[in-house]
Amino acid sequence: MKSYNNILVINLMHIGDLMLVTPVLRTLRVNYPKGRISLLVDKKLADLVINNKWIDECLLIDKKGKDNRLPAFIRYIMRVRRKKYDLVINLHRNERASALAAFSGAKKIVGYSKPGFSLFFSKTMQNPSVAHHIGHGPFHLFPPYEYVPGWKHQVHAHLDVLKEALGVEQIDDGGLEMWLAPKDIATADRLWQDSFPPDTRVVAFNIGASWITKRWLDSYFAKCADELLARGYGVAFFGGSMDREIVEKCISQMQEKDSPLVKVFTGKLSLGELGAALRKCALFLTTDSGPMHIGVSQNVPVVTMFGASPVPGFYPYDARAVLIKAPVECHPCGIHKCPLAGEENMACMKMITPEVVMKYVWELLGKYENSAGNMPREYGAYECRVIEVKAGD
Incomplete structure (x- = not known):
């Protein structure tokens, strides 16, 4: 070489x-x-x-x-x-x-x-x-x-x-890596102290994505948030400024929208601050998006829903992660806006119900919720678990 x-x-x-x-x-x-x-x-x-x-x-x-x-x-x-x-x-x-x-x-x-x-x-x-x-x-x-x-x-x-x-022969794949600046860690510490009571287990939500066909239904996210809040978990909404409208729409559909454990950081954080805040979360419920990969870099367990996205190319690079997809013929399409009408429109996302998603949310929380901020990484264990929903799930 x-x-x-x-x-x-x-x-x-x-x-x-x-x-x-x-x-x-x-x-x-x-x-x-x-x-x-x-x-x-x-x-x-x-x-x-x-x-x-x-x-x-x-x-x-x-x-x-x-x-x-x-x-x-x-x-x-x-x-x-x-x-x-x-x-x-x-x-x-x-x-x-x-x-x-x-x-x-x-x-x-x-x-x-x-x-x-x-x-x-x-x-x-x-x-x-x-x-x-x-x-x-x-x-x-x-x-x-x-x-x-x-x-x-x-x-x-x-x-x-x-x-x-x-001609490189020695591959050292340490997974996705992002080092945080001390100032961003300090900002996230203050944010958490001001937002959540001590020892609150917080689940991060990222409901936006660059393509509409990558977005899970906001009403489904709302149901998941309500279930978590009912059991005493905090819910933190992240994402960029372009996601504010869909986050507001999601929250408007929540029964627990007035809970003090609902916090919206959408469009308020730098990327460094986002990484530091995600590190404090017990789990990340997210679309296929840039923040998903930041979460992986901070060792946060991920549950994600893939619609138009091809699974092999861009799955969350962590064996702890769970990726859920639907068995529709057009998946993956790579199309930014679904061309189908009626019930078939966005069927790849509609078929992934909140009940299926929460099954894996609770599974991962049962394993990892007490390790937030101190999640170890297993070198080489990067292939996520792929779940294909079945009719009736």
């Missing part, structure tokens, strides 16, 4: 995508202990990786701000070139990341790439975790397109880049 002294890893996508890169950073450090390892990410996601102990530097690009226009983006590429990297690893196949890698000036460039930019790569690879849309006719160029979901977890796909493109 060739030695590299100055390494750049690029991932400019969303919260979950960035969390799924963290096992690569640990493996790189093991294989290149004397190398300088840098990570290039979207500035708004800095909290997730700025304290990562496996890297030497975190480069931040303001994707939607000052670095968004072409002249600014070219200047940013020149900044990258001045770093004189001898190895660049691109771990997301979009135009911006592909361009940064292609024009980085590095001696070796590997990973995923858009066509055109791939001409500058030493080795490009397909990402088997994401869906592919294959057309018909000559060269598969014509519709209708066949949706082929991913078949390998994103973490494993990334590690394959290291093995196949660089």
